[in-house]
Amino acid sequence: MYALVLLAALPHLTERDILRYNTVACAVLFCATLAVRPLCRLATARRIPSWLALESCAFALSLLLGTFASFATGLGTFGWARLNGSNWMLSFLQCGGIIFLWCNLYISIKLWRVPAAIVSAAPGPQGQAPEYITQFAVRAGSRIQVVYERNVLWVSAARDYAELHTPTGTFLVRETMQTLQQRLDPDRFVRIHRSRIVRWDQIVELTRRENGEYRVRLLDGTEHRSSRTYVSTLENWLRFGIRDKVIPDRALGKHPN
Secondary structure: OHHHHHHHOHHHOOOOOHHHHHHHHHHHHHHHHHHHHHHHHHHHHOOOOOHHHHHHHHHHHHHHHHHHHHHHHHHHHHHHHHOOHHHHOOOHHHHHHHHHHHHHHHHHHHHHOOOHHHHHHOOOHHHOOOOOOOEEEEEEOOEEEEEEHHHOOEEEEEOOEEEEEEOOEEEEEOOOHHHHHHHOOOOOEEEEEOOEEEEHHHEEEEEEOOOOOEEEEEOOOOEEEEOHHHHHHHHHHHHHOOOOOOOOHHHHOOOOO
16 A cells, blocks of 8 residues: 555655655554454444445544544644644545545455355255255364265264264264254254254154253164254154254344253
8 A cells, every 4th residue: 555655646755745744644544444443343243234334334434533544644744833724634535535445345355254154055046955065074184084964863062073973983073063053954954952963864752851841862872952942843843744944042142051
């Protein structure tokens, strides 16, 4: 940016204070972008309801910081003795425009970076069915073992990892339960707890508990606790054979059991 500013001001660099003014302007604008970055991150994290509202907030903030940047540049170049309205009032729109463009670039990149797991599970063009994972690549030293989705009986959480339980053993993959749930076919797998995903065709028995939860027994003899969050999914499957999706707890403002 500094090189571009000097190139634009090249015909006037021999005039008094022009080089100094542009140098101070670049330094002040750089500091302004560092200051506005946490605010841009906060705005994208809170998911402001509309793009227009987000742009309005960025524009107002850019004008405010542009005014400050223009004043600081004039003060740093000319000092209090030579500072007057004509030194900085006419340049605040230019400084505000640069900060506004930077805000748009930052916000656009943050909103564009959609997790790959969500993209892979999204419906394809022209109403095509989403593509779900069919195999896992499990690394063990220099070896990469392929575990096919059809052999996975159930999945358990292990912090930032997930354990794939198969008839031949347990395999560890570096993936969270949330992203793994989005990559697995909901017609084959169901999440019954924040730490458990089981295969539909492996469920052989449900036992109702006093607290409203279920104890789920699978064909391999293992038993798993189903939290109340997922009770309706299991009951719909029992009554009607419906394998519906569960609304995430965070969307409901609740914490899973």
